[in-house]
Amino acid sequence: MTIKRTIKFYALCALLLIIVLFVLWQHMRSTTLFSAHIEENKIDITPQQITSIKEIGQWEFLSISEEELVDTTRKGIFSDDHLVRIYKGTLRLGIDLKELSEQNVFIQNDTLFMTLPPIKLLDEHFIDEANTRSFHETGKWKPADRERMYQKAQLMMKQRALTSENYQNAKDYGESQITDLMNNMGFPHVVITFEEASAQ
Amino acid sequence: MCQKFKSLIRGTKKITILLTIAYFFIFLHSYYPFSDMNRTCFIIPFLFCALLLTGCGDKEVAPPPAEEQPIDTLQTILLKAQQCSRLYTTEFHIHKIVTYDDLISVSGKLFNQDYNLRLPVGHRKVAFPMDATLKGYIDMEQLTPENFTRDGERLTITLPNPQVMMTATKIDQAGVREYVSLTRAHFSDHELSELEHQGREAIIRQIPDYGIAEQARVNAARLLIPLATQLGFREENVTIVFSDDFKPESLTKLVKLNTSGQ
Numbered sequence: 001m002t003i004k005r006t007i008k009f010y011a012l013c014a015l016l017l018i019i020v021l022f023v024l025w026q027h028m029r030s031t032t033l034f035s036a037h038i039e040e041n042k043i044d045i046t047p048q049q050i051t052s053i054k055e056i057g058q059w060e061f062l063s064i065s066e067e068e069l070v071d072t073t074r075k076g077i078f079s080d081d082h083l084v085r086i087y088k089g090t091l092r093l094g095i096d097l098k099e100l101s102e103q104n105v106f107i108q109n110d111t112l113f114m115t116l117p118p119i120k121l122l123d124e125h126f127i128d129e130a131n132t133r134s135f136h137e138t139g140k141w142k143p144a145d146r147e148r149m150y151q152k153a154q155l156m157m158k159q160r161a162l163t164s165e166n167y168q169n170a171k172d173y174g175e176s177q178i179t180d181l182m183n184n185m186g187f188p189h190v191v192i193t194f195e196e197a198s199a200q
Numbered sequence: 201m202c203q204k205f206k207s208l209i210r211g212t213k214k215i216t217i218l219l220t221i222a223y224f225f226i227f228l229h230s231y232y233p234f235s236d237m238n239r240t241c242f243i244i245p246f247l248f249c250a251l252l253l254t255g256c257g258d259k260e261v262a263p264p265p266a267e268e269q270p271i272d273t274l275q276t277i278l279l280k281a282q283q284c285s286r287l288y289t290t291e292f293h294i295h296k297i298v299t300y301d302d303l304i305s306v307s308g309k310l311f312n313q314d315y316n317l318r319l320p321v322g323h324r325k326v327a328f329p330m331d332a333t334l335k336g337y338i339d340m341e342q343l344t345p346e347n348f349t350r351d352g353e354r355l356t357i358t359l360p361n362p363q364v365m366m367t368a369t370k371i372d373q374a375g376v377r378e379y380v381s382l383t384r385a386h387f388s389d390h391e392l393s394e395l396e397h398q399g400r401e402a403i404i405r406q407i408p409d410y411g412i413a414e415q416a417r418v419n420a421a422r423l424l425i426p427l428a429t430q431l432g433f434r435e436e437n438v439t440i441v442f443s444d445d446f447k448p449e450s451l452t453k454l455v456k457l458n459t460s461g462q
Contacts, residue, residue: 105430
């Protein structure tokens with residue numbers, strides 16, 4: 001008798017367990033049991049401030065895009081530290097129309113004579129540092145190291161981009177562009193010359 | 201996500217090494233119970249190791265002497281010259297302080313209930329000022345003879361709508377501030393670059409609010425009308441008009457194209 005009651009008890013427990021498991025299984029099918037994710041690296045929302053607004057008149061004729069890979073190595077006792085970054089920059093060659101004076105434009109008979117300001121690098125700040133790509137890093141590097149690498153990249157970009165061929169290229173294209181503009185404004189005969197740069 | 205774990209693993213290295221040393225001394229003690237005299241001999245080296253490890257990890261290292269300056273090598277991987285005709289008429293300088301607070305927290309769902317759990321593993325912060333130069337310009341290559349109308353002494357120039365370009369960005373490296381707790385590693389160069397990218401994108405997103413295009417239009421007229429008067433036109437006879445197919449929402453697209461295309 002006791003054995004029968006025990007068997008009945010266990011059978012009832014098993015049945016209850018099956019029911020509970022079935023209900024749970026049904027519930028799990030319609031719900032998300034567990035999911036987890038680590039929050040992404042996102043910068044805080046901070047204000048932006050306009051520090052200056054300038055009225056300029058820069059006419060660009062040649063745009064030189066450069067990517068410079070700067071590899072810096074620091075010798076260590078056991079191993080060397082490396083930092084490799086790729087800097088991107090665009091050097092812009094053209095003229096500053098603000099330097100064009102009234103004496104540099106005159107009309108003689110049916111010909112327009114224009115002496116334009118010299119072709120020059122329009123902006124000394126041409127590296128998009130926030131668009132720099134980090135390529136390789138071992139060891140710990142300080143902000144001063146990155147600043148030094150930036151300066152080197154800037155110097156190297158200038159050396160490679162500011163060649164006499166590029167200045168000539170910008171000058172030729174500028175001449176054709178301004179001649180077209182003057183022709184369209186009603187001056188069929190135009191003579192363009194450029195002032196010589198004091199120091200390039 | 202992986203970067204967060206990496207920083208944590210690198211940071212906990214220090215703790216792990218300390219615990220290993222402590223375990224080593226406990227292990228020695230269990231085999232060789234020492235007296236008061238030689239206990240000092242074991243504790244002093246342990247404290248020395250602990251100080252050395254914690255000290256090396258977080259303090260600024262003294263600058264290397266002049267003869268150990270890093271050696272730089274430079275290599276150009278892209279050099280592309282392109283003719284263009286852009287008349288830049290306005291220049292804006294934008295300043296932004298990018299901040300990032302790196303707390304490791306896990307969020308998700310447990311039985312359809314949202315949860316957000318901040319893990320007690322320390323945190324780290326970084327802040328850096330950055331400056332961006334934005335220029336508004338007119339693409340003069342788009343001008344054709346149809347853009348110019350002469351009616352006797354009157355001249356009308358129809359200019360294409362201005363566009364905006366981010367010509368440079370600069371991180372103020374001297375102003376970078378970093379705070380890292382003991383269990384975390386310093387920000388890697390890769391992580392910092394990623395944050396700088398985000399700062400740059402945040403500036404680009406806000407460009408339509410600055411009114412650069414409007415300023416570029418006004419300045420273009422201020423630049424071209426005096427040029428026309430130098431050529432013999434009277435100021436009141438010169439008219440500068442812009443194409444009217446311009447919508448402010450199209451500006452963000454133009455900016456993105458220009459910056460990525462450079």
